[in-house]
Amino acid sequence: MSIPVPTVHSLGDVYSSDALSAQKGRYDQIRTAFASAFDGAVPDFYARAPGRVNLIGEHVDYSGYGVLPMAIAQDIVVAVAIAKTPGTQCTIANTNPKHAKFSFDGANIVIDTKKHHWGNYAMAGYKGITEALGLTSPRSLYLMVDGVIPAGAGLSSSSALVCCIALAVARGHDKVLTKLEFAEICTKCERYIGTEGGGMDQSISFMANQGAAMNIEFGPLRAFPVKLPDGAAFVVADSSVVSEKQVTAATNFNLRVVECRLSALLLAKLGGVQNWQEARTILRAQNALNASFDAMLALVSKHFHPHDYSLTELSGLFGLPESEIVSSFMSASTVEARSFRLFQRVSHVLQEASRTAQFKTVCDTAPDATTALAVRVARTLAYYGRV
Structure with missing residues (x-):
């Protein structure tokens, strides 16, 4: 994964054809919100990071074991403009009106982990990437966040925000990093807000392959595509029960x-x-x-x-x-x-790590992805669901 995060010039290079019309409308709305929040300014570029669903390998990454997630279409998008005036202030707004606009000094970021503010994740991404890049006097930026990943639903909306902000800030300083480098930096970023994840969420956001799940392993970090059964469909349903990782970190x-x-x-x-x-x-x-x-x-x-x-x-x-x-x-x-x-x-x-290894073996040993394979995969996941 020594591949740089790609830069594209068309939404068609990012979104499927059946989603393209809706996405064009969405980006128009982001652009309008940006102009409204920042005195008519126009974004210089957009950054994007997807959410994820973990097929198997739950709560094992921070114990050192591999996981098997896949990225989802739902994402975080950040519109970015580099301020014309000198300084190190960063101002972040959100298209969701319940998330208030705020500013901070990019050269001196202090995150109060006792206050569970949505901006903590954004500041964690900003702080982590500027420190990793050695940016002691970062540029002044305007950022507008738009997210369609359900918050607190287990789809890594918070990690996607961290990743997207880090990507936006790096690009805003003309820095090019590999997917692997971004994943490792962003895994460390979340420690600034008091959570101790193992790296799955950030890694899949940067290292996902279209049409495949990824077997992500740690120490060192690496990722391998895993072909799933042809025609397999995964239904991701939001129960509307919210679990905010930062809020309950100490007890959960x-x-x-x-x-x-x-x-x-x-x-x-x-x-x-x-x-x-x-x-x-x-x-x-x-x-x-x-x-x-x-x-x-x-x-x-x-x-x-x-x-x-x-x-x-x-x-x-x-x-x-x-x-x-x-x-x-x-x-x-x-x-x-x-x-x-x-x-x-x-x-x-131990049981989950063993099941994850079995799941990968099932997928790897039947490249034609037959119906029998689909049944074996489903049975493996069924055991996982009982844990």
């Missing part, structure tokens, strides 16, 4: 990351790994133990119990003070946590 997403980290470390220690403190992901623990998925699950059954672990119990198992466990193995947003579901987390990760 980030806590789950910490529980997986503690599980990995405990597996390595109880399995007799000498440098167990280095096994901070379940994949690292598995590699250190040189064990198959079945062998790892057997170790989990032997050493773990299904009840919540307390910090006091973990202190005894690790042979470390509680304070050291908190400072060494937990994140800033989860330091108050005192109850950890280790058995459930590690069991899910």
Whole structure:
């Protein structure tokens, strides 16, 4: 994936023919909103980043395992104009009136993670890309955001916004990066807003292939297209139940990351790994133990119990003070946590990572994509749905 993010000059190079008319109308509306927000200014260019749906490999990327998502047509679009006046101020508006316009100094970005503002994701993308590019005095930009990815629906609207802003800012400074470079930078960007994702969302947004799912692996980051059964249709339905990752990070997403980290470390220690403190992901623990998925699950059954672990119990198992466990193995947003579901987390990760590998094998070993293959794929996903 050492391919630069492409630049196109026609909407027909981005959208399907049946969607083109609606997209032309949409971009006209973005242009009108831009002029209204920025005193008649006209965009110099547009950046775009798609959302994604994950077919299989849920909650395993931050444990080091591969995932199998695909990009969707729904996207974030950012219209960009470079200000004619000197300075480092960036002003961001949104076509959705419930998201107020705001400005910040691009040379001194401070993100208040305690305030759950939509602009935090935009500022995270801006901050991450300017730091990665060494832009200590970035240009003054006007940005108009338009999104058609349902927010909080599990389709990575927030990550797409981070990616799109980073792409817009890089182009606004005449910088050309590869898809891989953007994916790695944007994965780090989201840590500025207090979430500890593993990189799937950002990677598929930049590295997707049309007409294929992608098997994305980490350490190092790489992506491979996976051919799905011919004629397969995936229905992506929005339940309208909103889950805002940033808002609930301390008690949900980030806590789950910490529980997986503690599980990995405990597996390595109880399995007799000498440098167990280095096994901070379940994949690292598995590699250190040189064990198959079945062998790892057997170790989990032997050493773990299904009840919540307390910090006091973990202190005894690790042979470390509680304070050291908190400072060494937990994140800033989860330091108050005192109850950890280790058995459930590690069991899910190992089972799901194994299913993901099986799914890819099924697709790879039947290139003609027969009906029988479609049935096998559906059965694999059915098991995934029961987790």
